[in-house]
Amino acid sequence: MVQIMPLNDHWIFTKTNNPTYVFESIQDGQSVTLPHSWNDTDGQGGSEKYFRGQCWYQRILDISHEDLTKRIYLEIGAAGNMGHVYVNGNMAGESRCGYAMFRVPLTPYLKEGGNLITIMVDNGYDSTVFPLMADFTFYGGLYREMSLLVMDEVHFDLMDNGRDGVYLTQRKISPETFELDVHGQIVNESSVLKEGSLQIQVRDEAGKTVLEASSELALGNEAKFSIKSEVANPILWDGVDQPYLYTVEVSVLSEGQVCDSRIIAIGFRTVEATTEQGLLLNGKPVKINGVCRHQDFAGVGNAITKTHMDEDMALIREIGANSLRLAHYQHDDYFYSLCDRYGLLVWAEIPFISIPSTKDPENHNAEEQLEKLIKQAYNHCSIYCWGIQNEITIAVETEQTYKTIRKLEVLAKHLDPNRLTVQANINGVENNSIINSFTDLIGYNLYYGWYYGEIKDLQDRLDEFHRAQPKIPIIVSEYGVDTNPKYHSYTPQVQDYTEEYQLLFHQNALETFDKRTFVLGGYVWNMFDFGSANRNEGGETGKNLKGLVTIDRKIKKDAFYLYKAYWSKNPFVHLAGRRFVNRHQEHNDIVILSNLHHLKVYLNQTLITEINSREPMKIVKDVSLIAGENCVIVEGTDEYGVIHTEEIVLHHAAEIDRNYIHVKPEKEKNVVNWFEKFDLSNAETIELRDGYFSTFDTIEDLYSNEEAKAVFLKYFEHVTNNPFFEVTKDVISIEKMAQLTFYNIPPELIPVINKELNAIQK
Known part of the structure; x- marks a missing residue:
């Protein structure tokens, strides 16, 4: 049988980047316990500069002579964003998926006695590893729990990028009956063919066995299995009203002994999406009353414990939410289990966000992260859709972007044909864009009344989308405003960061969703304030302040109680403005x-x-x-x-x-209205010539020619020190920059620039 041993203690950590740590002991390191992140303070606005780079973890693993007869694996909950594992100086495994669990076979590298385990973790920029750019902190560290798995020679597959090696698929096949397909793969590492069997038991919440099945197997190196059974009249997993879970125990036996087993919770349910009735859970309409969640917590970053996750779940349940968008990456498996237990429908997604890779145009890392997300979270009945991109067109929208989104959607359907696919578009994606035909559901991140437009524009945009796409179910995948609970106003206005403006904004959104059946619902951005190391806004540094609750979970902003008033069935009263004393x-x-x-x-x-x-x-x-x-x-x-x-x-x-009153930092007039020094009076559109530069070329292309680069710098030198500019210049064009409000480019400037660029031959 498998033994699972925690391996969270006795680690030595250092920020000193020395490759000799692969085979030599770390000197003058810091003793740490996992989960651990080195950005626990600097990633949330601390006094030190936000550190991104390579750091090292190390410990000794004692192995007995008997242990060497087993098959030993290291299970690492996550390494942000890349990890390399060395055993006694040998490279044993790696991860380029910073939010996914990964395993490393240790047996080939172990010896009796003490073994040096060294893990290099890197949260630095890599142009082929997602996320490349995003409005949240990329915390470095071994920020989830770690375990040692000691296995018999015969066991469920641990190295298929999944979690259990066993996959449970439930599917309704008649009004009273569900089919349960238990499939996966068994590995035999003994090199001797063995006879074995697979046994399945399904038990209800009272422990009563409702289904038993078995199958004889020939256990070669790899043995795939699939057993389909029928479950009559199961009690349904019916969301927050009735999150009923059965338990499936799957065991592999050989020579009369249990070699390996899994105990997995399952809920029987159906999910459909319509534009007429919204989302249907078990055939009944359910308005998505959702919140988004980032996983970090004040003072620990991403290195959260089960206690932190329990606290988050309690707060989410307090407001009466029935759905969660777990953004923008794979979350801890324990949190998906909490969603199963409490009946919250989950949108799970990968960090294919903001900008694609130009170094790897095929974006292979996005595929790898999607495969791991789906395989590792497959057995969680709370998950109803897989998210394949978030605002990926913020800097560029091309045929290559479309190709990647299509490819990810096909992969998601191949790995899991029974769940919906979804994407979250930036508001600039046109209603009739071909992107909106790629997935089952379409989300839009809409910040009318904060980054652009007015609060009331939300209604107009949703109505316009429905007129353009009457058969596509739409969700508002993000909406919110930055709010610092120490700021207040009698006359709340956009960008004043007051609790009063947050109330107005969210009241409008809730009324908008309730009045439109074609809107499946929405996800508040965000349930909690979260780390965003490059931010300095709303009187705080290093944080995004759009949460209903502060990052330390100590202050519930007034908008928290607005949602509780709309969604919760637990009676309460709350007087807003208690901090406006x-x-x-x-x-x-x-x-x-x-x-x-x-x-x-x-x-x-x-x-x-x-x-x-x-x-x-x-x-x-x-x-x-x-x-x-x-x-x-x-x-x-x-x-x-x-x-x-x-x-x-x-x-x-x-x-x-x-x-x-939030006093905004004074900005120099020549930065706010930087374009005033240019003559825009003769801004006539010209016919662009092929073979010459234009505003449609990427900044990187313009930089390849000294004349074109000089034209760009003439107009935009003031933005070149912006972190966003640095990571997008190889994909973004001046035309795309003009669509982004923070660049503040007047439309009449574009033809003026084109007259200069289009005179320069490529």
Whole structure:
């Protein structure tokens, strides 16, 4: 039988990059316990510069004479973003998928006694390993748990890029019956042909056996198996309302002994997507009330524990979400298991994000990451769709981009024909773009009212999409605004980072989704603030502040309770604005977020109003405050007569509290309106000549010619130190730059530049 031994202790770590550590002991290293990340602070705005590069981990592994008769594997939860494993100076294995589990066979390199295990981990830039660029920190480290697997000679395949070596496929074949296909591969490392058998037991939650099946096998080097059985009238896994799980135990026996076994949870369910009724779970319409989640946590980065994951799940369940987009990469297997257990539908995806590779135009690493994601997470019934790209057209949209997306979709269907495929497009992808025909579902990341446009433009865009694509189910895969809970305003406005603006933004989004059946739902960006090392925004460095909860999980922003009021069935009342304590206006609106319908509101022990309303957000207008302290209390009565209360204290101040106002760093006028020094009065479009440079050429192509490069720098030298520019210049063109709001390029500048570039012969 397999033995699984944790291998998280007694590691020595160093940032000193010395290749001799392959075979020599690390000197003056730091003792660490896994999970571990070296970007636990600098990746979230700490005082030190964000470090990306090669670091080393090392420990001694003691092996007995008896151990050497077994087959020993090292299971590494993840190495961000690349890992190389050495045993006694020998290269034993590697990973170029920074969010996937990988295994390394150790037996060929082991000796009796102490063995030097050295792992080089690298989170530096590699133009063939995804993600290449993204708005989140690329944490380095061995940031998930590690185990030693000691196996018999006969065992389920550990090296097929999967997790269990056993794959469970459930499929409804009649109104009352599901087919269960148990398939996979058994490996025999003994070089002796053996006879064996496969045994399957399916048990319900009470432990009662509901299905047994077996098959005789000839165990050569590799033995594939597939056993199909029927399960009549199973209790369905029905999302958050009834996340019922069966247990499947699969065992391989030889010579009367169990050589290896797996115990895997499974839920029986069907998922369909329609534009008429939305998403159907077991034939019933379910509006996706979803949030996105990044996995990092304050002070530890990606090196989170099961305790961190349990806390995240508790907060997600508190607001009543029924779905999760686990962005933008493969998450810890334990978290997918939590989603199975609590009934949350999961969009799982790979980090094929922002820009494709130009060094490897076929983007092989995206395929490798997709294969590992699907094979390793295949048995989780919570996963309803595989995400194959996120905003991959942000810098370039070409036939090669289309080819890669199509290829990933075909691979996903080959590996798992029973689940849906999905992609998340940047808003600039046209409604009628061919990209929208590639996957079963289409997501759009829409930030109207934050990065562009106005809040109300969200409704118009969704209606326009539906008119253009009436048969394509659409999901709003991201929407949100950066919010620092210390900022507040009576007149919230875009880019003021206040809790009040976040409330307005999300209220509009929720109403928009509810009124449109063709919108499957949406995923809030994001459930939690997360590390983004290159950011300096909203009064914080190194963080994206779009979360409903702060990165340390200590502050639930008011918008958290807005979602709870819309989605949760657990009765509660919440008074918004509790951090907006110092009020300089006498008359104030009191905002109440609650899923209760009958409320009483008191000011300084005096009942000022009673409310009977089913609206999740209830507003008491123009409440007059007295000078000094004011106590506001709300009482809500639920259907059982239980009273729920909330209290806040507001201070009526004589003057505005300027601590509530985000003071944006002053930008030089010549940067904001950098184009004013150019003459745009004669901006006439010209007919472009073949064989000459233009704004359609990539920046890298322009840089290949000194004259063309000089033209580019004449207009855009001020952007060349931007990290985004550095990693996109080999794929982005001036035409594409003009579509991105942060470059602030006026349309009339393009023909002016073309007149100069199109005079330069290639």
